[in-house]
Amino acid sequence: MAKTKVAPRYQEKTIEADKIAISSHYDLPPEFFSTFLGPRMAYSCAYFTDEGNDLAQAEADKLKLTAQKLRLKSEDRLLDLGCGWGSFLFYAAEKYGCRTLGITLAQEQAKFVNDKAAELGISNQVEAELVHVYEMAERFQPKSFDKIVTVGAIEHIEDLNLTFSNANKLLKDDGLFLVHGMTRPWKSRAEELAGDRRETDDLLEKHFGVGHWKSLWEVIQALEYSGFEVLDHENITYHYQLTVRRWLENLEKNESSIAGKIISDEKYREFMAFMASYIVSFELSGTICNQILAQKHNLGSLRPRGLMTRDHMMI
Ligand SMILES: C[S@@+](CC[C@H](N)C(=O)[O-])C[C@H]1O[C@@H](n2cnc3c(N)ncnc32)[C@H](O)[C@@H]1O
Incomplete structure (x- = not known):
């Protein structure tokens, strides 16, 4: 498969550079993020079963939906x-009794997870480590996970083929x-690949330090390339528009307790x-949010028993 053509400034980015960029955003004090996120501190699209739901409800519903799509089991x-x-x-x-491990590039986040797990007395069940997705196949044992999820991270990751192959x-x-993440319509992605950068990219890069969004077909292509079969796709863009609002x-x-106090x-x-620009980008259809469910595909081996409906993907 042809390598994705990217601007040289991205090719130069190394794992170390990613760590620095990610840290500049996500290592701001967790206390700051708690002033605007929902109670579970999900920093990603929530799911509104009703447009009037509050953030806490929508956040809980997104977690529920994600767990149901993954068909989580206690073991x-x-x-x-x-x-x-x-x-x-x-x-x-x-909710399910699973043993869970998270990876992140932000020290504050890993510390937050591990401290909270210790407080709850579940350090043997929930833990977080500082590992780049490019390095995870060396860090962990092959075939050691039943389910893998990634929510709101592919936007920061340049090499999806490597990332998804490692996950496989x-x-x-x-x-x-x-795989839950934002993509951009092909037209604007194609303009970027042709070297015609847009204002939104500059804003993203400034804010997150690293950001280079693909189109949906590139994400799906990377999944297939890495040995996955796509089972389902749901477009949840409108939910993200409501979340960011x-x-x-x-x-x-909360301006008076944040500005000049927790952050500058x-x-x-x-x-x-x-x-605000995020909302505009959703409203003008410049940004799309997706949940894609895939299964590790073993060509030639017996297909697992299928499900007859999508009912478990509804909440
Ligand atoms: C928008 S946050 C989403 C966090 C969480 N999934 C949620 O829904 O609240 C993006 C996360 O991706 C992590 N991340 C970004 N690039 C990464 C990489 N190359 N390797 C590992 N984690 C990465 C960040 O550290 C951060 O935890």
């Missing part, structure tokens, strides 16, 4: 690529892999601008 060992502050790790452990090695045969409202409401005024304004 499952789950790996979360880009685990944030552990929202899904704790959910899968609490770590999954047991027939294991499920849920709630985040922006919370940031506005300048950083606060940057976050406000970023959230």
Whole structure:
């Protein structure tokens, strides 16, 4: 398969550079993120079964939906690529009794997860490690996970073929892999690949330090290339539009306790601008949010028994 053509500034990015970039955003104090995220600190699209639901409900529903799509069972060992502050790790452990491991590039996040697990007395069930997705196949035993999830991290990852191939090695045969992340319409991605950078890319790069969004077909191509069969795709863009609106409202409401206190005024304004531009980008269809469910594919071996409906993917 032809290698994805990317701008040279991205080719130069190394694992170390990714760590520095990710840390500049995600190592801001967890206390700051708790001022605008929901109670479980999920920093990703929530799921609104009703447009009027509050963030806490929508956040819980997203975790529930994700767990149901992955068909979690108590004996499952789950790996979360880009685990944030552990929202899904704790959910899968609490509600299903799974043993969960998250990887992240942000020290504050790993510390937050491990401290919280210790406080809850479940350190043997939930843990987080500082590992880059490119290195995870060397770090963990092959076929040691039943399920793998990644939520809101592919946007930061340049090489999806390597990342998904690593995930494939770590999954047991027939294991499920849920990829939740943003993509951009092919037209704007093609413009970027042709060297015609857009303002949104600059904003993203400034805010996150690293960001280079693919189109949906590139994500699916990388999954197939890496030995997965795609089982399902759900477009959840409108849910993200509603989520970011709630985040922006919370940031506005809590301005006096955030700006110049937990983070600088300048950083606060940057976050406000970023959230607002995110909403515009959703509204103008420049950004798409997806949940893609895939299964480790073993060509020539017996297909696992199928499910007759999508009912378990509804909440
Ligand atoms: C937007 S946050 C999402 C966090 C979490 N999944 C959630 O839903 O709340 C992105 C996460 O991806 C992690 N991440 C980004 N690039 C990574 C990489 N190359 N290797 C491992 N983790 C990465 C970040 O450290 C962060 O935890």
